Amino acid sequence: MKWDILLEDGSFEIDNKLHIKSSDMIDLAQGKYRSTRLKSFTYPKSAHCLVNPGCIVNQNNQTLIHLENIDDTNILLHTTNAVNTYYYHMVNDEKHRSKSFWRDLTEHYGAYRLYTGLPYTSSDSASSHNTDHQSCVDELIRSLVPLSNFVNKFIQDNYNSMYLKLKNLSLGPFAPRSFGIFPMIAINYNIVSNYHWDLSDASNCLCCLIPLGNFQGGDLYFSQLHVRVPLQPGQVVAFDSHNLLHGNLPLISGIRHSIVYFVHQNFFHKEDNYSNMEIENVKLIKSLHDNKNLNKRILLSEPVDFQTIDYTINVPKNKDQRHSPEELERDRKGESKILHFNE
Numbered sequence: 001m002k003w004d005i006l007l008e009d010g011s012f013e014i015d016n017k018l019h020i021k022s023s024d025m026i027d028l029a030q031g032k033y034r035s036t037r038l039k040s041f042t043y044p045k046s047a048h049c050l051v052n053p054g055c056i057v058n059q060n061n062q063t064l065i066h067l068e069n070i071d072d073t074n075i076l077l078h079t080t081n082a083v084n085t086y087y088y089h090m091v092n093d094e095k096h097r098s099k100s101f102w103r104d105l106t107e108h109y110g111a112y113r114l115y116t117g118l119p120y121t122s123s124d125s126a127s128s129h130n131t132d133h134q135s136c137v138d139e140l141i142r143s144l145v146p147l148s149n150f151v152n153k154f155i156q157d158n159y160n161s162m163y164l165k166l167k168n169l170s171l172g173p174f175a176p177r178s179f180g181i182f183p184m185i186a187i188n189y190n191i192v193s194n195y196h197w198d199l200s201d202a203s204n205c206l207c208c209l210i211p212l213g214n215f216q217g218g219d220l221y222f223s224q225l226h227v228r229v230p231l232q233p234g235q236v237v238a239f240d241s242h243n244l245l246h247g248n249l250p251l252i253s254g255i256r257h258s259i260v261y262f263v264h265q266n267f268f269h270k271e272d273n274y275s276n277m278e279i280e281n282v283k284l285i286k287s288l289h290d291n292k293n294l295n296k297r298i299l300l301s302e303p304v305d306f307q308t309i310d311y312t313i314n315v316p317k318n319k320d321q322r323h324s325p326e327e328l329e330r331d332r333k334g335e336s337k338i339l340h341f342n343e
Contacts, residue, residue: 047221050229063206065222066238067229068154070210075146076233080212082143083257087189089136091334094308096133098124102309105191109141110184111175113266119175119183141178144185144259151208151261152180154236162205169267182208182261190255190334192218195247200264207241207262215254222246 050056056065070076090101100123101107107124125141127134156163166181179185190213201207209220211231220229220237223245229237239246241262 048225048227050227056225056227062240063159063238064225064240064244065227065229066158066206068158068236068238070150070234070236072146072150073234075150076212079144079147079210079259080233080257082140083187083189083212083259084255086136086140087257088334090189095130095302096136098127098129098133100124101189105189106186107189108184108186109137110178110182111171111267112184113264118172119267121175122184125176125178144179147210147259148179148182148185148261151182151210151236154208154238155181155206158238159206166205166263169263171267179261183263183267184261186260186262188258188260190257192248192251192256193246195221195223195245197243197245198241198262200266201242202263202265202268203240203242205263206238207260208236208238209261210236210259212257212259213255215251215256217250217252218256219249220246221249 050067053068055063057063090097108122109125110122111119112122113119127137163181171177171183212233220231231237
């Protein structure tokens, strides 16, 4: 299935050569396909619906969206149980909540490279907010190994060049490699996303998204292509998250988690050569990081403000705008979504 090619500036070339600005595109998708609810809960019938395994490419034969099935039910059951257990544990145990979980219902595990020259472990992986929570994170990451192996094999079988590129990516001496070729994953706990581009993601790689739970609705929608993907547990979708505007249609009922495997563009630095780094330099850099208290960890006996704050009222300036306040309020309570006809 072929579509018009995406332009370098992120806009999409329509057949009549009309260019739509990024901000207008988000407003259009947000207003027309997310906020508007039809009585029968049917989505715009003109959108192409990608249900069966298949691939949508651009004019250069580059993959934009690739949908596949996960045939191993044991992987799905094992992963869903682990994520559900972690989610309800975080909802019910205030001392173990990270700020990112309680504010955005999203946590990132693995390696970042945002503020230093070397990749480093994310604060969610290191449980830097409470050392007592470390065993919970470790158990969650261990439980994701079968799914991570499947995703790695999926990329290897279908996109071997990308697989080799990421496999050979060096993360340096301080970052874990818990998810195979992918430096990091994000888990969205019982939350769906507003429309956005992941502009930090590598522009020449694909992210992989796996939904978990028991739910209706929440279709993944790509407004530039006018394509919706009614993702269900047992499926994985790989897509160009950097160039494609994407978000979810309203969740009708149930609980929906999602796991996203991705790589940031700033991991690709030509000067990286950690394999030849002198051990003395490695020790020196680690010592400097420790001296700046970047590895400082805390043990909490009682919850602190960020673990109990009502973010519906006290909305921080850096709040993740990909989630609506109403959804965040409900999902912090561990509730299942039920959308009634009169809403």
